[in-house]
Amino acid sequence: MNWQAILAIYRFEMARTWRTIWQSIVSPVISTSLYFVVFGTAIGSRISEVEGVAYGAFIVPGLIMLSVITQSIANAGFGIYFPKFIGTIYELLSAPISFLEIVIGYVGAAATKSAMIGLIILATAYLFVPMQIQHPVWMLVFLALTCLSFSLFGFIIGIWAKNFEQLQLVPLLIVTPLVFLGGAFYSSSMLPPVWQTITLFNPVVYLISGFRWAFFGLADVSLGLSLLAILGFTGACLGVIWWIFRTGWRIKS
Amino acid sequence: MAPMISVRDVRKTFDDGLDALKGVSLDIEKGEILALLGPNGAGKTTLISIICGISTMTSGQISVGGHDVVNDYRAARRLIGVVPQEINLEPFERVRNTVRLSRGLFGLPRNDAFIEEVLRKLSLWDKRDAQILALSGGMKRRVLIAKALSHEPRVLFLDEPTAGVDVELRKDMWQIVRDLQAAGVTIILTTHYIEEAEAIADRVGVISKGEILLVEKTGALMRRMGRKEMIIELQQPVSEIPEALAKYDLGPGPDANSLVYRYVSVPGQRPGITSLLTDISAAGLVLRDVQTRQSSLEDIFVDLVRENAV
Incomplete structure (x- = not known):
């Protein structure tokens, strides 16, 4: 393993985060605060509680997930797309590093950044609603796994994308709807039975459910199933990346 | 090694x-x-x-x-x-x-x-x-x-x-x-x-x-390839190359008043320009202008590809 190289990529990418600290951190915090105002306060004042949890608190895990998932994809996607776009990828390809090392560097930095954002949003949430996290370790496990798996997914999109439009396409057209319909703002038990069944095909449901369980001890699906879903997704992304680098798809001519 | x-x-x-x-x-x-x-x-x-x-x-x-x-x-x-x-x-x-x-x-x-x-x-x-x-x-x-x-x-x-x-x-x-x-x-x-x-x-x-x-x-x-051409413009037309200049690789130029000198420019080797110009004066010809042109890379490629085709 070329640890120096991994560290070099990681540091370089994190330096971008610090350089663009306002865009990186402040904007998700502001948008999350808006969600709290609109959903938590304005609408939430009319919904007293969901399954024994105050509505304002109930949406916190979903909001964190929403930001963490979009941020992970955006960070990792941009992280690898940008060198492709401006041509600096020549240096990665000509360096004595394996593809695994490139992935660890880029995905590690992207996941770190989104985990930071997730924790900052959590801290922001405390300003709006009183909460108690029942399983803090599990909360961190789910947060870390989500950051990791969606950063891997974002990395794939970054390699796949041939232009900036494509880079935005998947997050906008697929991920945002999946997250919104994944129970970020409601419990799936609030849906009609048909939709409850359809929901089970949405992978994000399992993530939000697991994450919410770590907070409040209540879940739409079992904890084991949630873990299985996220590990399966991580594995699938790793498999695709392994194939990409074996074939040089969209990286090497 | x-x-x-x-x-x-x-x-x-x-x-x-x-x-x-x-x-x-x-x-x-x-x-x-x-x-x-x-x-x-x-x-x-x-x-x-x-x-x-x-x-x-x-x-x-x-x-x-x-x-x-x-x-x-x-x-x-x-x-x-x-x-x-x-x-x-x-x-x-x-x-x-x-x-x-x-x-x-x-x-x-x-x-x-x-x-x-x-x-x-x-x-x-x-x-x-x-x-x-x-x-x-x-x-x-x-x-x-x-x-x-x-x-x-x-x-x-x-x-x-x-x-x-x-x-x-x-x-x-x-x-x-x-x-x-x-x-x-x-x-x-x-x-x-x-x-x-x-x-x-x-x-x-x-x-x-x-x-x-x-x-x-x-x-x-x-x-082999670095040939140069010097176009020598003269005050008067030259119908044929004077005897005194026969030892140089001279040919007729683009018009009646000019000659073309072909030579090779290699570091450490005299291209013979000075002696040519001296001999031109000695032969009673009057110079008006001189310009040189190096065979371009395109020329070299044409030559090389032609050689390879033979």
Whole structure:
């Protein structure tokens, strides 16, 4: 393993985060605060509680997930797309590093950044609603796994994308709807039975459910199933990346 | 001694069916400067990209420092620095950081003293904390070189290092290349300026349409290919070449008032211009103007391709 190289990529990418600290951190915090105002306060004042949890608190895990998932994809996607776009990828390809090392560097930095954002949003949430996290370790496990798996997914999109439009396409057209319909703002038990069944095909449901369980001890699906879903997704992304680098798809001519 | 770089029958066919390289074989000795000369689209960049790992080859074998570039890519690439033709740099990054990144990517521990040395040598030290986008084109090219040198390569590829670069920087660039050679670095540069190859290369490889047409010592190639023409305009028309000038390779010029002198311009060898002009005066002819023209690279290619076809 070329640890120096991994560290070099990681540091370089994190330096971008610090350089663009306002865009990186402040904007998700502001948008999350808006969600709290609109959903938590304005609408939430009319919904007293969901399954024994105050509505304002109930949406916190979903909001964190929403930001963490979009941020992970955006960070990792941009992280690898940008060198492709401006041509600096020549240096990665000509360096004595394996593809695994490139992935660890880029995905590690992207996941770190989104985990930071997730924790900052959590801290922001405390300003709006009183909460108690029942399983803090599990909360961190789910947060870390989500950051990791969606950063891997974002990395794939970054390699796949041939232009900036494509880079935005998947997050906008697929991920945002999946997250919104994944129970970020409601419990799936609030849906009609048909939709409850359809929901089970949405992978994000399992993530939000697991994450919410770590907070409040209540879940739409079992904890084991949630873990299985996220590990399966991580594995699938790793498999695709392994194939990409074996074939040089969209990286090497 | 085993060559530093050995390229064996390398072929590259792109997905669209274009045969960019048609069985290229080439040995590059340790410590030499080889210039790859060829028109645009000849396959120079493709060949370099394949050696460096930026592109894959369709078939063939390449080793650098005895290490196969596919099976033993880590050891091979550790030896190689590459300066790309395009200015591929992160615009928002700062000079020193991006050079540090390069060193790290090649697995070397951080060494600020060495980076400072490289930046000073390239006159970049004053700009170390400048953003890349604030630099001039020539400075950006220096940054690319600094990145390539940051990991102490034993082999350096320079892809069109002086394309679109002013005269001063070109001279600097040549000096840097010579210094590196003195330090034992093997250098491969591509160019389509024949003067550049003449000025710094030990050997010249001519590549056209994906094939190496020849690899020769620079002096020998220049003798063979570096022909010049001098057009001598006279005050009066010349119907035939005077007897006194018969020993020169003179021919009729573009109009009745002119003659054309063909000669070879090689360092250390007198082209015979002074004696010709003296003899012209002695023959009673009066000069009006003189202009010289070097056979262009295109001419050389036409000649080479024609030779190859025979």
